[in-house]
Amino acid sequence: MRVGSVTIKDVALKAGVSIATVSRVLNNAESVNDDTRARVKAAVDELGYQRNEVARALKVRATRSIGILAPELTNFFFMAVVEAIGRVLAANGYSILVASADGLIDQEKINLQTFIERNVDGLIVAPTGFEGDHFHNRALKNTPIVVIDRQLEGFETDTVITDNRYGIKELLKGLANEGHRRIGFIGGDLTFFTAKERYLGFIDGMDELGLEVDEAFVFTEGLMLQGDGYEQLKKAFEQANPPTTYIIANDSLHIGATTFALQNLTSAQRSTLVFASFDHLSYAPILRYAHYTAGQRLHEIGVETAEILLKRLKGDRSDFPQTVMLRPEINVLDFNGGVPFSHYQ
Amino acid sequence: MRVGSVTIKDVALKAGVSIATVSRVLNNAESVNDDTRARVKAAVDELGYQRNEVARALKVRATRSIGILAPELTNFFFMAVVEAIGRVLAANGYSILVASADGLIDQEKINLQTFIERNVDGLIVAPTGFEGDHFHNRALKNTPIVVIDRQLEGFETDTVITDNRYGIKELLKGLANEGHRRIGFIGGDLTFFTAKERYLGFIDGMDELGLEVDEAFVFTEGLMLQGDGYEQLKKAFEQANPPTTYIIANDSLHIGATTFALQNLTSAQRSTLVFASFDHLSYAPILRYAHYTAGQRLHEIGVETAEILLKRLKGDRSDFPQTVMLRPEINVLDFNGGVPFSHYQ
DNA sequence: ATGAAAGCGCTAACAC
DNA sequence: GTGTTAGCGCTTTCAT
Numbered sequence: 001m002r003v004g005s006v007t008i009k010d011v012a013l014k015a016g017v018s019i020a021t022v023s024r025v026l027n028n029a030e031s032v033n034d035d036t037r038a039r040v041k042a043a044v045d046e047l048g049y050q051r052n053e054v055a056r057a058l059k060v061r062a063t064r065s066i067g068i069l070a071p072e073l074t075n076f077f078f079m080a081v082v083e084a085i086g087r088v089l090a091a092n093g094y095s096i097l098v099a100s101a102d103g104l105i106d107q108e109k110i111n112l113q114t115f116i117e118r119n120v121d122g123l124i125v126a127p128t129g130f131e132g133d134h135f136h137n138r139a140l141k142n143t144p145i146v147v148i149d150r151q152l153e154g155f156e157t158d159t160v161i162t163d164n165r166y167g168i169k170e171l172l173k174g175l176a177n178e179g180h181r182r183i184g185f186i187g188g189d190l191t192f193f194t195a196k197e198r199y200l201g202f203i204d205g206m207d208e209l210g211l212e213v214d215e216a217f218v219f220t221e222g223l224m225l226q227g228d229g230y231e232q233l234k235k236a237f238e239q240a241n242p243p244t245t246y247i248i249a250n251d252s253l254h255i256g257a258t259t260f261a262l263q264n265l266t267s268a269q270r271s272t273l274v275f276a277s278f279d280h281l282s283y284a285p286i287l288r289y290a291h292y293t294a295g296q297r298l299h300e301i302g303v304e305t306a307e308i309l310l311k312r313l314k315g316d317r318s319d320f321p322q323t324v325m326l327r328p329e330i331n332v333l334d335f336n337g338g339v340p341f342s343h344y345q
Numbered sequence: 346m347r348v349g350s351v352t353i354k355d356v357a358l359k360a361g362v363s364i365a366t367v368s369r370v371l372n373n374a375e376s377v378n379d380d381t382r383a384r385v386k387a388a389v390d391e392l393g394y395q396r397n398e399v400a401r402a403l404k405v406r407a408t409r410s411i412g413i414l415a416p417e418l419t420n421f422f423f424m425a426v427v428e429a430i431g432r433v434l435a436a437n438g439y440s441i442l443v444a445s446a447d448g449l450i451d452q453e454k455i456n457l458q459t460f461i462e463r464n465v466d467g468l469i470v471a472p473t474g475f476e477g478d479h480f481h482n483r484a485l486k487n488t489p490i491v492v493i494d495r496q497l498e499g500f501e502t503d504t505v506i507t508d509n510r511y512g513i514k515e516l517l518k519g520l521a522n523e524g525h526r527r528i529g530f531i532g533g534d535l536t537f538f539t540a541k542e543r544y545l546g547f548i549d550g551m552d553e554l555g556l557e558v559d560e561a562f563v564f565t566e567g568l569m570l571q572g573d574g575y576e577q578l579k580k581a582f583e584q585a586n587p588p589t590t591y592i593i594a595n596d597s598l599h600i601g602a603t604t605f606a607l608q609n610l611t612s613a614q615r616s617t618l619v620f621a622s623f624d625h626l627s628y629a630p631i632l633r634y635a636h637y638t639a640g641q642r643l644h645e646i647g648v649e650t651a652e653i654l655l656k657r658l659k660g661d662r663s664d665f666p667q668t669v670m671l672r673p674e675i676n677v678l679d680f681n682g683g684v685p686f687s688h689y690q
Numbered sequence: 691a692t693g694a695a696a697g698c699g700c701t702a703a704c705a706c
Numbered sequence: 707g708t709g710t711t712a713g714c715g716c717t718t719t720c721a722t
Contacts, residue, residue, distance in 0.1 A: 005484055007715055018693045023717055033691055050484055053462040054408060055715030057399050058698050065442075065463075073428040076419070083418040083445055090444065095459055097410075097440050100428055114440055117398040118410075139350055139395055226627060252627070259630040282571060282597070283628045285604040352699055363709045368701055378707055400699030403714050 006047045015043035026051065057119065066309065067115035068098045069108060069125040076251070076281050077298060078126060081148065084302025085124060092310055094121070101128040109134050116140065122309045127152050130193065144312030146305050150193035158312070160305045160324045164194055164278075167294035167328040168201030168247060169208070171276035174292040174332070175245050176209050180274070184217035184243030186232045186253050188224035195224060198249040198278060217243045224249055229256025237265065248277035258287055280331055287333075294328040301326055351392045359388035371396065402464065411654065412460035413443045414453060414470040421596065421626050422643065423471060426493065429647025430469060437655055439466070446473040454479050461485065467654045472497050475538065489657030491650050495538035503657070504668045505650045509539060509623075512639035512673040513546030513592060514553070516621035519637040519677070520590050521554050525619070529562040529588030531577045531598050533569035540569060543594040543623060562588045569594060574601025582610065593622035603632060625676050632678075639673040646671060 008022040015022065017036055024032050025040040043049070057063040066089055070078045086096050097120060099111035108128040115123060116139045123145040125135075132155030135145060146158040175183055185202045188195035199220055206213045216239060222228030229252060236242045237260075248254045254277040261270055273289045280295030287293075304324050312320075353367040360367065362381055369377050370385040388394070402408040411434055415423050431441050442465060444456035453473040460468060461484045468490040470480075477500030480490060491503040520528055530547045533540035544565055551558045561584060567573030574597060581587045582605075593599045599622040606615055618634045625640025632638075649669050657665075 009715080019716080020693060020695095020718080021691085024692085027717080031691060036691080048483055050458070051462050052464065052715055054399055054402050054464050055698090056717075058397075058403050058700090058714090059716045059718085061698070063399060073431065074421075074424045076421075076424075079424045080419045082443075086418070086443070086445055087447070090456075090459075095442050095444070095463060098427075098431070098443050099435065099440070100431055102432070111435075113395070114435075117396050118440060119397065119399050138393055255628050255631060262631060262633075283600050283631075286600055286607060286628075286631060286633075288607075288631075354699080364700080365702080365710075366708060369708085372701080376707060381707080397699050400714090401701075403698090403716090404700045404702085406714070 005052070006049045007052065008049070010047055011040065011043045011049050014047060015039045061119075062121055063119045064093050065095045065097055065118070065120050066122045066124060067111075067118070067120035068096055069101065069111055069115070069123065069127075070098065071101050071103050071108070071126060071128040073098070073100045077149070077279075077296065080298035081126075081302040081305070084299045085306045088303055088306035088310070103128060105129045105131065112137075122146075122313055124148060124305055124309065125152075126150065127193075130191070144309055146309050146312075148301060148305050156321045158308050158320065158322045158324075160301055160308065160326070162296045162301070163325045163327045164197035165201035165204060167278055167296075167330070168198050168249075169205035170328075170330045171247055171278075171292050171294055172202065172205040172209060174330070175247070175274065175276050176211065178245075178274070178291070180245040181211060182214070182217070182241075182243045182245075183211065184236055184246040185219065185249070186229060186236075186246050186257055187218075187220045187249035188222055188228065188253070190220055192224070195220065195249060202247055214243075224253050226252045226256040226259070229253030229258075230260045231256075233257040233260040234264070237269075244272065245274040245276070248275055251277070251279035251281055253277070254279070254287060254290070258289060261289060278328070280329070284331070284333070290333055293331045293333065295331055296328050297326045350397070351394045352397065353394070355392055356385065356388045356394050359392060360384045406464075407466055408464045409438050410440045410442055410463065410465050411467045411469060412456075412463070412465035413441055414446065414456055414460070414468065414472075415443065416446050416448050416453070416471060416473040418443065418445045422494070422624075422641065425643035426471075426647040426650070429644045430651045433648055433651035433655070448473060450474045450476065457482075467491075467658055469493060469650055469654065470497075471495065472538075475536070489654055491654050491657075493646060493650050501666045503653050503666050505646055505653065506668070506670055507641045507646070508670045508672045509542035510546035510549060512623055512641075512675070513543050513594075514550035515673075515675045516592055516623075516637050516639055517547065517550040517554060519675070520592070520619065520621050521556065523590075523619070523636070525590045526556060527559070527562070527586075527588045527590070528556065529581055529591040530564065530594070531574060531581075531591050531602055532563075532565045532594035533567055533573065533598070535565055537569070540565065540594060547592055559588075569598050571597045571601040571604070574598030574603075575605045576601075578602040578605040579609070582614075589617065590619040590621070593620055596622070596624035596626055598622070599624065599632065599635070603634065606634060623673070625674070629676070629678070635678055638676045638678065640676055641673050642671045 008019045012019045012022045022040055025037050068082060089096055101108035101111060105128050112134060123143055125147050126149045130153045132152030135155045148160045187199050190196045190199055219232035248257055261273055275290045276292040277290055278294045280293040284293060353364045356367045357364045367385055370382050434441055446453035446456060450473050468488055470492050471494045475498045477497030480500045493505045496504060532544050535541045535544055564577035593602055606618055620635045621637040622635055623639045625638040629638060
């Protein structure tokens with residue numbers, strides 16, 4: 001609130017009406033004379049009046065702001081989703097507050113408190129952990145919350161996620177179609193929702209295809225970061241008889257694995273290397289070795305999330321709690337670093 | 346503002362003190378008896394009181410919120426910078442509001458209006474265009490604004506940018522050291538700040554090295570998007586005698602150019618291809634052909650920006666308007682898709 | 691159709 | 707050290 005800024009009081013004075021009338025004009029109330037409306041509008045323009053949303057919020061008990069809780073921001077998935085959410089929400093008069101938890105559950109709790117104090121009208125949360133207990137807050141009783149990307153335990157609410165198992169299974173089908181049987185899995189620590197889902201998709205998918213899972217080919221250590229992908233492919237190649245192909249659980253692992261291949265494998269080894277991975281980002285065209293990718297529908301996730309939230313904000317509680325599961329888009333990369341699709345045993 | 350939430354009034358009642366005393370305890374005023382302080386704190390805990398920041402903001406004329414205006418969110422540069430800014434600001438009690446202009450100058454103006462109405466205490470803007478006239482707003486008179494990434498015309502304020510010319514010149518030196526003389530430039534439309542600066546860095550740098558700029562080797566069309574990089578390298582290779590190496594002005598162009606090379610050049614052609622480019626992102630290790638990259642100091646840009654803003658918010662106007670120019674980090678990629686550094690004529 | 695006035699929850703004089 | 711009170715800018719009854 002800037003000192004000396006023009007308020008409805010100034011406008012009222014200038015237009016020769018009461019502040020109530022100014023407020024009515026500002027809020028497009030019908031019951032106001034055309035003349036006075038015009039006079040008020042003229043005064044608004046002349047004075048360059050700009051509404052004080054804070055005062056309005058205090059009075060009407062609604063801030064028209066939505067808090068977004070993310071585990072991190074430096075992540076293509078979140079930013080793309082946030083961008084889409086922001087677009088839809090802005091078109092409906094809402095502003096967005098964002099806060100990163102830096103992967104720390106305690107920081108998520110602090111950020112939540114901040115948003116509560118700021119009286120956000122709604123919340124979108126990409127959970128940092130599994131735990132959802134802290135969302136059971138009295139102040140949040142009437143605040144719609146939609147969870148994205150991961151599922152929360154102990155807190156029931158609307159959720160928008162990618163169909164992780166479907167994605168992995170489709171990737172698997174592609175590889176199996178090419179004739180692969182010795183299929184490895186490069187993933188992450190199963191305490192993470194997406195890591196677990198993608199792992200389970202792999203296990204189920206292999207089973208459905210009638211293929212044997214070789215424990216030595218399954219890597220589920222680490223946080224699915226770039227270095228983990230590097231290390232895991234390294235470990236795979238330390239084996240006497242490594243897999244002929246790999247399912248990779250996300251983009252970072254994929255970059256890491258590709259880096260290992262480029263730096264440490266012989267060109268003979270690389271010539272038969274085949275990957276299929278989750279995520280499809282802007283640099284996908286330069287990812288050698290990838291035959292298939294499962295690209296998350298980032299834009300749709302954002303739009304869907306915003307629309308569910310908007311619906312709840314309007315008081316529509318139908319289908320609560322609603323879970324929207326979006327299938328990723330399966331891409332067949334017809335350029336694979338020069339390696340033509342072929343059949344392996 | 347949630348109906349029926351607990352206010353300082355409830356706390357006062359419970360603790361048997363006045364609301365002023367509650368407020369004092371909440372704000373850590375010294376002048377309050379230890380006993381009463383304890384009683385108030387107990388009441389706060391029991392009732393689960395949470396401050397209403399909106400009411401506080403209205404009273405003290407400060408929202409402790411900072412608006413971030415970006416041309417887009419789905420961009421590694423902005424994500425990283427926003428994350429760093431958010432961390433520093435959050436540690437100082439500020440929340441951040443973000444809005445993407447979607448590359449539209451009119452949307453940027455709308456977003457600015459929204460932030461003004463929300464009474465943000467400060468503004469960080471990564472301008473969508475050159476034009477800064479709309480920041481001359483009466484309501485913004487006492488609102489610190491720091492501009493990042495690009496410079497604004499017609500509006501003087503604190504600015505944090507990358508030293509684009511330095512970065513390009515260093516890349517050029519690297520290439521010249523390898524013996525290159527026929528150096529191409531893949532950039533973008535000069536109406537963009539970074540496009541122009543990087544282009545000028547190229548022209549100056551070539552001059553300083555005593556090298557001739559061949560107009561046919563300079564590409565400055567488009568918005569520096571992936572497709573542009575693809576097309577520009579394509580055009581270069583349509584020439585009878587293309588450059589032996591290329592300076593590439595950003596990450597998207599780099600991906601595009603690399604894609605063209607992978608898809609359309611012979612392995613003989615690729616074997617001598619050398620790039621040097623601006624930006625150094627997570628997928629840098631898999632960018633073949635790149636000998637040098639100029640990585641922007643994303644984290645530092647964010648921290649520096651937040652700190653200047655914080656300083657202004659404290660009323661410190663020293664060195665205004667301040668321009669911080671951060672030199673990018675020059676990376677020598679010792680793995681280049683197997684191509685050893687060598688000398689070309 | 692318009693105005694007067696209460697009050698959202700909080701902070702900060704100002705008294706005592 | 708603590709209480710009383712005014713008021714931040716706005717919306718919204720309730721009168722007229």
